[in-house]
Amino acid sequence: MAKIEEIQNIAIVGTGVIGASWAAYYLSRGFSIVATDPAPNAEANLRKYVDEAWTILSKSGLSPNASRARLSFAPSMAQALAKADFVQENGPERPDFKVKLFAEIDDATPAGSIIASSSSGITMDVIQSGCKRPERCVIGHPFNPPHVIPLVEVVGGAKTSPETIERAMAFYKSIGKKPIRLFKALPGHVANRLQAALYREVLYLIQQGVLSVADADIAVSYGPGPRWGVMGPSLQWHLGGGQGGIQHFMDHIMGPMESWMKALGTPDITPELKQTVIDAVLQIAGNRTVEQLAAKENEVVTGLLSSRTKAGL
Amino acid sequence: MAKIEEIQNIAIVGTGVIGASWAAYYLSRGFSIVATDPAPNAEANLRKYVDEAWTILSKSGLSPNASRARLSFAPSMAQALAKADFVQENGPERPDFKVKLFAEIDDATPAGSIIASSSSGITMDVIQSGCKRPERCVIGHPFNPPHVIPLVEVVGGAKTSPETIERAMAFYKSIGKKPIRLFKALPGHVANRLQAALYREVLYLIQQGVLSVADADIAVSYGPGPRWGVMGPSLQWHLGGGQGGIQHFMDHIMGPMESWMKALGTPDITPELKQTVIDAVLQIAGNRTVEQLAAKENEVVTGLLSSRTKAGL
Structure with a gap:
C-alpha cells in the first residue's frame, strides 16, 4: 500500500x-x-x-x-x-x-x-x-x-x-x-445519535409545554452549546467539578446528573409537534434564506475553530 | 414596583x-x-x-x-x-x-x-x-x-x-x-436536562465499547458542538433540510432521526464506568489545571459569542 x-x-x-x-x-x-x-x-x-x-x-x-x-x-x-x-x-x-x-x-x-x-x-x-x-x-x-x-x-x-x-x-x-x-457499526454512527439524544429531550420538553421552540434553541445555543464547541462533555465535567476536577464531579455531581438522566422523556412525534417546530423555525429564520444562514454559520464556526486552535483547546 | x-x-x-x-x-x-x-x-x-x-x-x-x-x-x-x-x-x-x-x-x-x-x-x-x-x-x-x-x-x-x-x-x-x-418546574430545569440527555448516550456508547472517552469528546466538540454554539437545534434542522429547509427536514429526515432516538441506550453508571471517564479526562487535561482550562474556554466562548452577534445569529 x-x-x-x-x-x-x-x-x-x-x-x-x-x-x-x-x-x-x-x-x-x-x-x-x-x-x-x-x-x-x-x-x-x-x-x-x-x-x-x-x-x-x-x-x-x-x-x-x-x-x-x-x-x-x-x-x-x-x-x-x-x-x-x-x-x-x-x-x-x-x-x-x-x-x-x-x-x-x-x-x-x-x-x-x-x-x-x-x-x-x-x-x-x-x-x-x-x-x-x-x-x-x-x-x-x-x-x-x-x-x-x-x-x-x-x-x-x-x-x-x-x-x-x-x-x-x-x-x-x-x-x-x-x-x-468506532469499534462497532451503529445506525447513524455516533454524532447523529448524539444529536438525536439531545433533540429527543428538546421535543419532549416542547410537547410537555415546558418551553417554546425558540426558547429551547436559546437554551442550547446560549447555554451548554458554546462550551460544547470548545470542549467535549467529559473534559467539560472536569471544569464543572471546580478545583476537585473530574473526581469531585463524579463523586458529588454525577448523582444529581443521573437523577436527571432517569427523568428524561420520550416525545410522541406527531404531525402537530412537527408543525409546531416548523412554524417556530420559519419565524426565527424570518427573511433570511437557508443559504444565508448557512454561510453565516460557516463563517462563525470557522472563526471559533481557529481561535480554539490558538488557545490550544 | x-x-x-x-x-x-x-x-x-x-x-x-x-x-x-x-x-x-x-x-x-x-x-x-x-x-x-x-x-x-x-x-x-x-x-x-x-x-x-x-x-x-x-x-x-x-x-x-x-x-x-x-x-x-x-x-x-x-x-x-x-x-x-x-x-x-x-x-x-x-x-x-x-x-x-x-x-x-x-x-x-x-x-x-x-x-x-x-x-x-x-x-x-x-x-x-x-x-x-x-x-x-x-x-x-x-x-x-x-x-x-x-x-x-x-x-x-x-x-x-x-x-x-x-x-x-x-x-x-x-x-x-x-x-x-419555563412554564413548569422540573428537576435541574432545562439546560441541565439537555446536558444529561447528551451525556447519557455518551456514557452508553463508551460502556458499549463503541468508542473511547477521548473520541466521544471529539465527536461532540468537532461535530455538532461548534454548530450548537451558533444556532439552536431546531433552527439547525432548517439548514439540515437544504433548500427545502425545515419542511423538507420534517418530511424526509425526521424519520431516520426518530429511528436513532428509538435506538438510544441507557448506561449502567458503575464505579468502573466513572473511573474510565476520570482516567481519560485526566489524560486529556494533561498538565493543564482546571483554572487554566476554564480561563482558556471562557476566552474562546466570549470570542464566539461576540462574532455570533456580529454575524446577526
Whole structure:
C-alpha cells in the first residue's frame, strides 16, 4: 500500500452536496481531485459549490499547493479512478445500488488505494460485500459540511483490515480533520445519535409545554452549546467539578446528573409537534434564506475553530 | 414596583462561585452591588474572583458606568438588602435552609423589589413557602459561569405573580443575558436536562465499547458542538433540510432521526464506568489545571459569542 504521505490524487465519486464539500476541502489541502457523477450538470454544480466554499476555506488557511485548477471532472468512473490514491464515495444511500457501486469502484481503483464511503445509513459489512478487495474499504463519515466541520467517523466492516482503518485515521488526521474510531457499526454512527439524544429531550420538553421552540434553541445555543464547541462533555465535567476536577464531579455531581438522566422523556412525534417546530423555525429564520444562514454559520464556526486552535483547546 | 430601567442597586446573597460570577457580571453592566456572605474570607474571595473575571469582561465590553469600585460588602443581610432594587440569591442548596433564608431576605428587602434565586435543585414553590410576599420571588437560574454564559432560566412558583416573571425576563434581557421562560418546574430545569440527555448516550456508547472517552469528546466538540454554539437545534434542522429547509427536514429526515432516538441506550453508571471517564479526562487535561482550562474556554466562548452577534445569529 502507498504511504499516507504519498497520497496525491483523490477521486470523488458522487458530487452532491457532501461530495462537493469533500472536493472543496481536499482541494484546499493541496490535493489533485478527479470527480465523477452521472447527474446532469454535475460538473457545473460541483465547480459552483467549490467556488462558493473557497471563500471560507481561504479564511481558515489554504495549503501551499491548494488550487481550484487541480479539480478535474471525468465522464466515467474508470477514468476518475485509474490513478486514485484515495477514493471518497458519496453515492445514493440505497443498499443494492451501493453494493454494486463499490464493486465497480473496487475493480477500477489501483490495488493499494483506500476506498472510503461517506455513508451514514448502510454498514460497511453490506457495502463491501460485492468487492474483490473488501479489506481496503472503510467508512469515513463526515459531519456536514465536511469543508467546515472537522469530525470524520471511521469504522470498518468485518472484512476491513486493521491496517486500512489505521491508514484512514492517519490520512484524515494528516489533512486537518478530526477522525474518531468506532469499534462497532451503529445506525447513524455516533454524532447523529448524539444529536438525536439531545433533540429527543428538546421535543419532549416542547410537547410537555415546558418551553417554546425558540426558547429551547436559546437554551442550547446560549447555554451548554458554546462550551460544547470548545470542549467535549467529559473534559467539560472536569471544569464543572471546580478545583476537585473530574473526581469531585463524579463523586458529588454525577448523582444529581443521573437523577436527571432517569427523568428524561420520550416525545410522541406527531404531525402537530412537527408543525409546531416548523412554524417556530420559519419565524426565527424570518427573511433570511437557508443559504444565508448557512454561510453565516460557516463563517462563525470557522472563526471559533481557529481561535480554539490558538488557545490550544 | 420599580421600573426595570430604575434598577440600580443589586444585592448578591451568597458569594460562592455562582454569586461571585453574578456580581462580576452585574458590575460589568454598571450596577452598584452590595454583597453578603457569612463565610470566612468571603469578601476577599469575592474581590479576587471579580478581579480575575474583569479581564474577560473587559474584552466583551463594559457598560459606561462599570466599575469594580461599585462593589461593597455588607456584614449583615439587613444592611445588604436595605436598598436593593433586585436581589440575586446563591445560598446553599438545602431546602430547610433556603426557605428560612428567603423568608429573611423577603423581610429585609424593599417591598417592590424582585428576589431571584439561582437555585437549580429546589422548586420556587418550596423556596417561597415562608415568605410574606411570595409573589415577588422567582427562579433566575444561570448557566455556569454567569459572567460568560448568557442563558438564564426563569420560572416561578404557584404564588409568583405573572408580573414578576415578566419583569425578571425583561430585566435579564435588558442587561445582555438570554433569559428563557419555563412554564413548569422540573428537576435541574432545562439546560441541565439537555446536558444529561447528551451525556447519557455518551456514557452508553463508551460502556458499549463503541468508542473511547477521548473520541466521544471529539465527536461532540468537532461535530455538532461548534454548530450548537451558533444556532439552536431546531433552527439547525432548517439548514439540515437544504433548500427545502425545515419542511423538507420534517418530511424526509425526521424519520431516520426518530429511528436513532428509538435506538438510544441507557448506561449502567458503575464505579468502573466513572473511573474510565476520570482516567481519560485526566489524560486529556494533561498538565493543564482546571483554572487554566476554564480561563482558556471562557476566552474562546466570549470570542464566539461576540462574532455570533456580529454575524446577526
